[in-house]
Amino acid sequence: MMMILGKPAPLLFGQLLLGIINGSFYAMLSLGLAIIFGLLNVINFAHGALFMVGAFVTWGLLHYLGIGFWPALIIAPLMVGAFGLLIERTLIRFTYKLDILYGLLLTFGLALVLEGIFTNGFGSSGVSYGGPNILSGTLNLGFMYLPVYRAFVVFAAIVICFGVWFTIEKTSLGALLRAATENPALVQSFGVNVPRLISLTFAGGVALAGLAGVLAAPLYSVNPGMGTSLINTVFAVVVIGGMGSIGGAILTGFGLGIIQGFTEVFYPAASSVVVFAVMAVVLLARPAGLFGRVA
Amino acid sequence: MMFGFTRAQAVGFFVMLGLLIVAPFVAYPIFVMQVMCFALFAMGANLLMGYTGLLSLGQAAYFGMGGYIAGYSVQTLHLTPEVGILLGGLVGGAIGVVFGWLSIRRQTIYFAMVTLALAQLVEFFAVQDTSFTGGENGIQNIHRGRLFGALPLGHDLQMYWLVLAVFMIGFIFVHRVIHSPFGQVVKAIRENENRAISLGYKVEHYKWIIFILAAVLAGVAGAMKALVMGIATLSDVSNSTSGIVVLMVLVGGIGTVYGPLIGAAIIIAMQYYLAGFSDWVTVIQGVIFIACVLMFRRGVIGELGAKLKLSL
Numbered sequence: 388m389m390m391i392l393g394k395p396a397p398l399l400f401g402q403l404l405l406g407i408i409n410g411s412f413y414a415m416l417s418l419g420l421a422i423i424f425g426l427l428n429v430i431n432f433a434h435g436a437l438f439m440v441g442a443f444v445t446w447g448l449l450h451y452l453g454i455g456f457w458p459a460l461i462i463a464p465l466m467v468g469a470f471g472l473l474i475e476r477t478l479i480r481f482t483y484k485l486d487i488l489y490g491l492l493l494t495f496g497l498a499l500v501l502e503g504i505f506t507n508g509f510g511s512s513g514v515s516y517g518g519p520n521i522l523s524g525t526l527n528l529g530f531m532y533l534p535v536y537r538a539f540v541v542f543a544a545i546v547i548c549f550g551v552w553f554t555i556e557k558t559s560l561g562a563l564l565r566a567a568t569e570n571p572a573l574v575q576s577f578g579v580n581v582p583r584l585i586s587l588t589f590a591g592g593v594a595l596a597g598l599a600g601v602l603a604a605p606l607y608s609v610n611p612g613m614g615t616s617l618i619n620t621v622f623a624v625v626v627i628g629g630m631g632s633i634g635g636a637i638l639t640g641f642g643l644g645i646i647q648g649f650t651e652v653f654y655p656a657a658s659s660v661v662v663f664a665v666m667a668v669v670l671l672a673r674p675a676g677l678f679g680r681v682a
Numbered sequence: 683m684m685f686g687f688t689r690a691q692a693v694g695f696f697v698m699l700g701l702l703i704v705a706p707f708v709a710y711p712i713f714v715m716q717v718m719c720f721a722l723f724a725m726g727a728n729l730l731m732g733y734t735g736l737l738s739l740g741q742a743a744y745f746g747m748g749g750y751i752a753g754y755s756v757q758t759l760h761l762t763p764e765v766g767i768l769l770g771g772l773v774g775g776a777i778g779v780v781f782g783w784l785s786i787r788r789q790t791i792y793f794a795m796v797t798l799a800l801a802q803l804v805e806f807f808a809v810q811d812t813s814f815t816g817g818e819n820g821i822q823n824i825h826r827g828r829l830f831g832a833l834p835l836g837h838d839l840q841m842y843w844l845v846l847a848v849f850m851i852g853f854i855f856v857h858r859v860i861h862s863p864f865g866q867v868v869k870a871i872r873e874n875e876n877r878a879i880s881l882g883y884k885v886e887h888y889k890w891i892i893f894i895l896a897a898v899l900a901g902v903a904g905a906m907k908a909l910v911m912g913i914a915t916l917s918d919v920s921n922s923t924s925g926i927v928v929l930m931v932l933v934g935g936i937g938t939v940y941g942p943l944i945g946a947a948i949i950i951a952m953q954y955y956l957a958g959f960s961d962w963v964t965v966i967q968g969v970i971f972i973a974c975v976l977m978f979r980r981g982v983i984g985e986l987g988a989k990l991k992l993s994l
Contacts, residue, residue, distance in 0.1 A: 430791040481976055487790050488737045489975050492932065495739075495925060496971025503964030615921070623799040626792055656810075663803045667784055670796065674787040 392653075399652055400531040406648015407641065408537055408606070411544030414640025415599040416621045418551055421630040423592035425568045426585055429479060429490035434596050435618025436501040441467045441600020442609045443505060446516045456519040460601050467597025472590040479589065480582075498615070505611040513610025540602050547598065548637045555633050564588065623666045628678050635678025687857070690992040694940055702846055711838040712910065713954060717947045718849040719907040724930040724942030725856045726899030731928070732937030733860060734892045735872035736786075737794045740801025741927050743781070744774035744897040746919025747804060748904030753821035753914035754814060763827045763835060767848065767905045774901015775894050777804070782893030786886055789875075801924055808919045820915035824908060835909075845906055852899060857939060859895065868892055900927075922964075929967060932974045935981030940994050944982050 391399050416434060423431050431437075444463040448454040454462065474497065482490040522536040555561035567574045567584055575581040600614075607613055621640075628639030643662050651658040669677060687695060705714045723745050730736045748770030755761040755769050785796040808815045815821065826835035835841045859865050871878045871885050878885050908914040917923060926949060934945025949967075956963050974981065980988060987994040 424791075430795070478972060478976065485975075485979075488794070489979070491737065491791055491794060492928070493972055493975040495928075496968040496975065499925065499968030499971065500965050501968075503961055503966075503968060506961045506964065619798060619802045619921070622795040623802075626788065626795050626799065659806050660803055663799050666796070666799055670784050670787050676792075 394652055397531045402648045402651045403645065404531075404533070404537060404541075404648070405651070406644045406646070407541050408644070409647055410641035410644015411541055412599055412603065412617060412640075413621055413624045413644055414548050414637045415544055415595060415602075416618065417625050417628065417630075417636045417640050418548060418633065419592040419595040419599075420621070420625055421633060421636045422551070422555070422564075422595075423589055424630050426564060426588045427479070427483070427490070428487060429482065429494065431589075431592070432491055432494040432618075433474075433497040433501065434494075434593070435614030435616075435621070436498040437467055437471065437593050437614070438596040438600040438603070438617065439505065439609075439611060439614035440470070440501060441597030442516070442604040442607075442613060443509070443514075443600075444597070445601045445604040446514055446609050449516065450514075456601075456605070460598070463601045464594040464598040467600070468590040468594030471593030472586055475586050475589040480586075502611050502615065509611065511611060513608050513613070516604040516609050518605025536605060540606065543602055547595070551595070552633050552637065620662050623662045627662075627666050627669045627676060629676025631676075632678045639677060688993050690990070690994060691939055694994060698940070698943065699850070702849075706839055706842045711842045713950065715838075715842055715845045715910045716907065717943070717950045718845050719903045719910060720927070720930060720946035720950055721943040722849055722852045722906070723900050723903035724927050724934070724946050725852060726896035726903070727927045728931045728936065728938075728942045729856060729859070729892050729899075730896045731931050732941070733865065733872060734868050734889060736889060736893070737790075737928070738785075738797040738893075738896070739794045739921070739924050739928065740781070740797035740799075740804075741896065741900050742919050742921065742923035743801040743804040744777055744900035745904035745907075745923060745927070746808065746914075746916075747777060748774045748901030749908035749914035749918050750808065750815050750821060751901070752905030752908045753824045756827055756909065757821060757824050762831050763829055763844075763909055766909065767902055770905025770908075771898045771902035774904065775898035778894040778897020778901075782890050782897065786889045786893060798921070798924070801919075801921065805916070805919050805921070808916055815914075815916075818916065820913055821908070822913050824912045824914065826909050826912070841910060845910065848902065848906060852902065853943075856899070860939075864888070864891075926967070929971055929974075931981075933970060933981055935984035935987070935994075936979075938981065938983040938987065938994055941981050941983040948982070 390396065416438060420431060420434055423429060441463050444466050445456070445459045448459045448462060449456075478493060478497070479490065482493050518536055522539050524535050526533045526535060526538070555564060563574070563579060563584065567579070567581055571581050603613070624639055624643050625636070627643065628635045630636065643665065646665065647658055647661055650661040657664070702714070702718070723741070727738065727741050730738050751773045752763075752766035752770040756763060756766045761769075781797070781800045785793055785800065788796055809817060826841055828834050829844060833840070835844060867878065867883055868888050870881075871883070871888055875885055904918060907918070930945035930949050931942055932945070933948055934943065935941030952966070953963060956966065978985070983994050
């Protein structure tokens, strides 16, 4: 058996893959948080809950309507996004004029409501989702066995992250978003409907959480707490990377996933806390975060 | 006015003291003790939220750890209950020293996220280190023992007077902190941090001290709660407890003297009366969060004070 750094290669690469998958979810979720925060100045504490809703919608589409994974990949994010639009218009928009912390408290309450409703409906252990047949099975790469679905998740996450980065940094819609982040009053005076832009941005960011939820459904058990446990780590990722740049959020997300994967190989006991340890070091050395503006 | 109390607050003080002395004879003593424990916990959170403008989402770390320490020292080390409570406060404070030092480097939402993440760390520790915390089972059947090794606390009424005494000391202490010159600077930092810096105040030190005080209060409260209920569990150290204490402050009234007590009473009463609805309690708490933010930002005491034009 091939050995790398005193560890068997299949173990090392297997954990590295798991790390990259975790990193994919960190990246997709912190990306949504960063986009929403940029324009709304609201840190969406319901992001994890909406990720969970995305996974449940995926399961529900199959279970109740017989709609499979591929259509769900489109339908579920749209539904979560539409729900995001609804809560932005009916609840969140009233916090824009208030202290920044009220937006946090409101979305925190929203997360409790969503989690509570799904716990009542499905129990805390949740349900399981099969995933598409075409992506089942494993590939033998010689040095490790690669489950096809996992490879697909990593590939999809990279495509999604690149797509979002491209949209925001390279298109005219992105330029509009960045301008509205910089100076909403000025952009509005040019005739742009900024409140609508804000609503759609929130819906888009939330849809991204829903999309991550669809990808997570076949991978993890679909349960009401799946979002919360993930999002707490994502908040640490956001503190490490700062929310100043989209590229920074993506890099930090994948980077920390990989660090977590390696820790699992060399010192398993610390793997669940390594992200928080990195956060502590970053706070000491670079309080604004790796890519952050001072805040 | 006396001790920095306004007249309305002084009246409130004696009303509160009178009610708390009568309470165990009219209401279920365990319930009132639990309210006082959470009120002490919420008063610490209010120091951060209300008077310093720092929203911590990780207060359960100190509360839960205080409970474990008290349970462990009374049950395994056979120490007396007052030592257990003291140790709970000290250990809570010690964690606060480290976590505060890290978290005050960031502001507003980042501060909230850092405190949440650090509390997650403590929760992981509590789950994994089963020899100390008992993992999923927690520390069960904690005997209250004898106060100073002499006075028995086994009966709920005996325990009640201890909890009341600690609560009152905590209440007066917090009140004195708020109305001291130190407290004035803290409020100045909340109002305008840059101006406080330009006046030459080391704002980090002030924030850090408030953070530690809040952690000590949480530790003491958690330790007492563990002795009252006879159990220290994972739920006391979990994120939902951090959320509940924030909710208590919000419902009672951010930055008010009596808000945390009223908020604690309302939320604990709700948990008692809605216990049969199990998971719907979370939903109701979430709805209250949303309602408070959208319509009711001053909380019960804040609204009452505004109606009566008094500072409560």
